[in-house]
Amino acid sequence: MRISARADYAVRAALQLAAAAPTGPLTAEAIASAQAIPHKFLEGILNDMRRGGIVLSQRGLNGGYRLARAPEAISIADVVRVVDGPLVSVQGLRPPELSYDGPAASLLTLWVALRANVREILEGVSLADVVSGSLPEAVAALAADPAAWSNP
Template sequence: MDNRGMRISARADYAVRAALELAAAGGEASLKAEAIAAAQGIPHKFLEGILGDLRRGGLVVSQRGGKGGYRLARPAESIAIADVIRVADGPLVSVRGVRPPELSYCGPAESLLPLWIAVRANVRKILGEVTLAHVAAAKLPDEVLSLAEDPAAWTNP
């Protein structure tokens, strides 16, 4: 019973960091997978697969050949962190592998369904509002910043 709970996978973390490097590079310049991997310390063959997901998800466009690379398909202000996670890693929140609306509970557990829905809504409220531009510029929205500034939010249990 050590490390489980609600976890953000390496895949999702890498995907967001790669997208942030692209956001920081601006809309014109394109970065090569190897450069992103080096900048963020991500295994580069693993990253290639993740960038493929981002491209198939329409978040990124790619170019092959000598001066090829990747760049964002849309302005960084219009891409939420939630978009990146969903494209690279599937649904934001799931319970036992299915998304909350598909669940059914009985007896005293009946109110679990609205509870999971509320949790998901609260996660969305952050990851759906914060964009790549916010994070890359280190300018998080005030409501998010005030959550993160509370010292109690940094303690272990």
């Protein structure tokens, strides 16, 4: 699985908004500066996030962007799906749309299992979890394994 720059930037922008939620909207410029995201690229991402119901935009002197729901109610998966589509795809298709024959027949089961694990992690972690640094135990346990940090 590959996390695109677009998805990474979207999650970072959403986290910045989650951290600022009590103080009001943030401008795209403020988010871009705080997270070192190219401003023009971020504008497109924020528009996708607005259309996808993750953020709301407000015009005017005190305008900017804010989360459309509480940070606890927005998962990392929600943000990634809005900007990149399905969490796991194979050649641009969702696993249930695939079929394999012969020795590759059970490959579909592998892709579905991969998707289930990705969903379990990304749907199980909210913006609030990441901002607070309090990740679910299962996620923390996976990351605690030293092998998780190395590239074979």
